Amino acid sequence: MKNLLTFVLRYKIQILSFIGILVSLYLIYSHYTDTSLACPENSVINCANVVTSQYSTFFSLPLPVYGIVYFVFSFILAFIPRLKKLLFIVTIIALIIVFGLVYIEIALIGSICIYCTSLHIIIFLIFSILLYDLLVKKDSYNTHI
Numbered sequence: 001m002k003n004l005l006t007f008v009l010r011y012k013i014q015i016l017s018f019i020g021i022l023v024s025l026y027l028i029y030s031h032y033t034d035t036s037l038a039c040p041e042n043s044v045i046n047c048a049n050v051v052t053s054q055y056s057t058f059f060s061l062p063l064p065v066y067g068i069v070y071f072v073f074s075f076i077l078a079f080i081p082r083l084k085k086l087l088f089i090v091t092i093i094a095l096i097i098v099f100g101l102v103y104i105e106i107a108l109i110g111s112i113c114i115y116c117t118s119l120h121i122i123i124f125l126i127f128s129i130l131l132y133d134l135l136v137k138k139d140s141y142n143t144h145i
Helices: 002-033 047-051 063-077 081-109 114-135
Strands: none
Touching: 002 047, 002 063, 002 114, 047 081, 047 114, 063 081, 063 114, 081 114
């Protein structure tokens, strides 16, 4: 039973990471092709305002590129149980960045992008899974299937 739960947790991280990769790829595609995002535009939700803002790039790369790096990293590390703590640390860093990005969206840009928000939620879910595994299951991730 313990091995099955461990497998399910890793599988959830991999599914969430894969979804994160797909959403990030869509945002990158939109950035480089100047394609409009399929996103409702009203006073609060406006993806175009967010993804075309001065805050949408870092070192000349669109932010979703860094998202892909994180999600590929988490997808791969989910296969390697002994590196769970490394994934947890990297996810904490990603979550701190997410808090900063949410602040930028709300306070500085004044709009929210639903795709960005979905990526933020995915990172939070991965963090929650890892936290559960570390605190509640007490290293069950280290068991091999």
